[in-house]
Amino acid sequence: MNPPVSIRPLKLRLAVETLNRSNLKRRPDASKTFFSSPTPIHNMEDHIEYSRNTLMDFIKLKPKDIEICDVTLRDGEQAAGIAFTEQEKIDIAWKLDDVGVEIIEAGFPVVSKEELETIRKITKLGLNARICCLARAKKSDVDAALDANVDIVSIFIATSDIHLRYKHHMTIDEATDCAIDVLDYAKDHGLCVRFAAEDATRTDMNVLKRVYQIAEAHRADYLSIADTVGILDPSTTYFMIKEIKKATNTPLCIHCHNDLGMATANTIVAAETGATQLHATVNGIGERVGNTPLEELLVGLLVQYGIDKYDLSHLLTLSKMVEKYSGVKVAKTKPIVGENAFCHESGIHIAAMLENTSTYEVFSPELVGGGRNYILGKHTGRKALKFVTERLGYELDQEQLSTLLDRIKVCSEAKHGVSCDRLARMINEME
Numbered sequence: 444m445n446p447p448v449s450i451r452p453l454k455l456r457l458a459v460e461t462l463n464r465s466n467l468k469r470r471p472d473a474s475k476t477f478f479s480s481p482t483p484i485h486n487m488e489d490h491i492e493y494s495r496n497t498l499m500d501f502i503k504l505k506p507k508d509i510e511i512c513d514v515t516l517r518d519g520e521q522a523a524g525i526a527f528t529e530q531e532k533i534d535i536a537w538k539l540d541d542v543g544v545e546i547i548e549a550g551f552p553v554v555s556k557e558e559l560e561t562i563r564k565i566t567k568l569g570l571n572a573r574i575c576c577l578a579r580a581k582k583s584d585v586d587a588a589l590d591a592n593v594d595i596v597s598i599f600i601a602t603s604d605i606h607l608r609y610k611h612h613m614t615i616d617e618a619t620d621c622a623i624d625v626l627d628y629a630k631d632h633g634l635c636v637r638f639a640a641e642d643a644t645r646t647d648m649n650v651l652k653r654v655y656q657i658a659e660a661h662r663a664d665y666l667s668i669a670d671t672v673g674i675l676d677p678s679t680t681y682f683m684i685k686e687i688k689k690a691t692n693t694p695l696c697i698h699c700h701n702d703l704g705m706a707t708a709n710t711i712v713a714a715e716t717g718a719t720q721l722h723a724t725v726n727g728i729g730e731r732v733g734n735t736p737l738e739e740l741l742v743g744l745l746v747q748y749g750i751d752k753y754d755l756s757h758l759l760t761l762s763k764m765v766e767k768y769s770g771v772k773v774a775k776t777k778p779i780v781g782e783n784a785f786c787h788e789s790g791i792h793i794a795a796m797l798e799n800t801s802t803y804e805v806f807s808p809e810l811v812g813g814g815r816n817y818i819l820g821k822h823t824g825r826k827a828l829k830f831v832t833e834r835l836g837y838e839l840d841q842e843q844l845s846t847l848l849d850r851i852k853v854c855s856e857a858k859h860g861v862s863c864d865r866l867a868r869m870i871n872e873m874e
């Protein structure tokens with residue numbers, strides 16, 4: 444049985460918000476931050492980085508030999524309204540490499556000459572990650588991949604009846620022949636090939652198995668299951684991976700979309716069941732409502748299985764970079780990287796967290812390069828207020844604290860947040 448918590452040294456990041464304190468009477472040693480981690484409560488060595496899900500000890504399935512293929516630069520960019528510049532793509536690729544993802548899908552080179560050129564530049568950056576690009580089942584797309592000098596080409600063709608009838612206007616045999624012809628062409632030119640069945644999750648299982656077996660016989664290096672419309676749930680993901688694994692021996696990839704809000708769960712279950720290449724995008728951006736968010740997947744793999752081969756301390760910076768470059772705002776309530784992920788207002792919660800932050804956090808913000816916020820509002824308690832005012836350099840007696848708390852609650856009920864400057868003004872007004 445593993446211990447319930449993992450203890451690792453942390454790189455603490457303070458100074459989430461800096462005060463203008465020119466009008467404050469402060470002790471000389473007062474903290475420079477107001478919204479910050481309560482570091483004086485713990486020694487750094489004692490800081491708990493994350494709580495392990497000990498129920499996992501009863502779960503027999505474990506992911507093995509997983510690798511991450513980040514598709515932010517391709518699927519992410521395909522989302523409505525997103526277009527990265529070349530430099531933005533290069534910045535994101537560097538940051539993904541800092542995190543340590545094994546594969547970066549850098550784009551779809553036949554889209555434009557500029558796209559091809561950007562992918563080529565990314566292949567020359569000298570990243571540790573292997574670079575992949577997308578190709579339709581056309582030899583000209585493989586030629587573009589060869590031009591771009593990628594390590595892996597992902598050749599995709601739809602296999603579901605609805606896509607065959609309304610998009611390809613082909614039978615499944617015609618589509619398979621076409622894809623296999625191009626797969627052979629790519630292999631003959633020395634490429635590592637991922638064969639991807641688009642809309643695999645709405646394809647007849649026997650048909651899908653047969654198509655994958657043919658691709659395997661034609662030297663595909665990976666078989667990719669694309670849940671193109673996000674219809675899977677964890678149970679059907681489990682069933683599907685089991686079935687495909689019974690029929691094939693080639694490494695399986697899972698590519699989930701989040702239309703039903705289950706992409707992360709499905710990807711984790713696929714990994715448990717034997718898929719080894721897991722696809723994700725930063726902040727979950729991608730077609731429609733997006734893909735499996737990279738940050739959720741990596742933190743999930745750590746907390747559930749202790750997989751710690753990625754440097755998660757870059758995740759918040761990466762998230763903010765992609766938020767800025769994509770123009771897609773991250774929701775406050777977004778797991779891992781949302782503004783509220785480490786925000787606490789309830790007096791009961793803050794009081795417990797001042798003793799031990801793991802009481803209300805499954806992992807510490809420092810793990811992903813973030814900081815903790817304590818917000819003052821109608822749910823704030825006296826103990827939390829005392830802590831915050833002391834950090835600001837004030838020593839208030841019980842009566843002053845009660846008066847201040849009443850004023851904070853009035854502001855909060857009028858939907859006015861109490862910022863640090865405002866709190867300082869409130870204290871000064873009381874004196």
Ligand SMILES: [Zn+2]
Binds near residue numbers: 730
């Ligand atoms: Zn996709």
